[in-house]
Amino acid sequence: MSPLLSNVLLDEVDKELEKRGHKFCRYADDMNIYVQSQKAGERVYASIKQFLEKKLKLKVNEEKSAVAEVQERKFLGYQIRNDGRLTVSPKAERQAMEKIRVLTKRNRGRSFEQVIEELNRFLVGWFNYFKLASLPNLWRNMDAWIRRKLRCYKLKQKKRGWTIVKFLTSLGVPVKEAWKIGLSGKGWWRLSW
Numbered sequence: 001m002s003p004l005l006s007n008v009l010l011d012e013v014d015k016e017l018e019k020r021g022h023k024f025c026r027y028a029d030d031m032n033i034y035v036q037s038q039k040a041g042e043r044v045y046a047s048i049k050q051f052l053e054k055k056l057k058l059k060v061n062e063e064k065s066a067v068a069e070v071q072e073r074k075f076l077g078y079q080i081r082n083d084g085r086l087t088v089s090p091k092a093e094r095q096a097m098e099k100i101r102v103l104t105k106r107n108r109g110r111s112f113e114q115v116i117e118e119l120n121r122f123l124v125g126w127f128n129y130f131k132l133a134s135l136p137n138l139w140r141n142m143d144a145w146i147r148r149k150l151r152c153y154k155l156k157q158k159k160r161g162w163t164i165v166k167f168l169t170s171l172g173v174p175v176k177e178a179w180k181i182g183l184s185g186k187g188w189w190r191l192s193w
Helices: 002-020 038-055 090-103 112-129 136-158 162-170 175-182
Strands: 023-027 030-034 078-080 086-088
Touching: 002 023, 002 030, 002 038, 030 038, 086 090, 090 112, 090 136, 112 136, 136 162, 162 175
Parallel strands: none
Antiparallel strands: 023 030, 078 086
């Protein structure tokens, strides 16, 4: 309901900004207004704030609102660079990594197949949402990190010793190397290389 009510209520703001000739982007109650200079930004911010508070009787969140360079702000999880490319905001990236940590936590008591299914569901949605972002290194690094997390999960399921050796040799790891890993006292993360 909140996005719907925001759109109904803030339609007047859209009309006001169009009337003034400003370039802007709004989704529900999240809005960016683009101007040429810091001074113009401050002037527009003050007048739109007054419009929202006086005419629409809405309160502007001072903590989330700011006048800044476009690359310093985020909008719906994206950041716009100076060259016009879209990237994933650091906050959205941290939130995704935290969600993956929760899904691949080794003491959740889920089967490996369930973890893969939950992870795929999340990742497909996340990657589709951020498909406009141009960050090939992020995708590559995230993929490598997720694979390592999954190897940790699988190794912990196999416990220690013979079951790890049996599992690794079934994957084509030489027996000598498999025994080195199976008898190692190192933690799961170090073993997952």
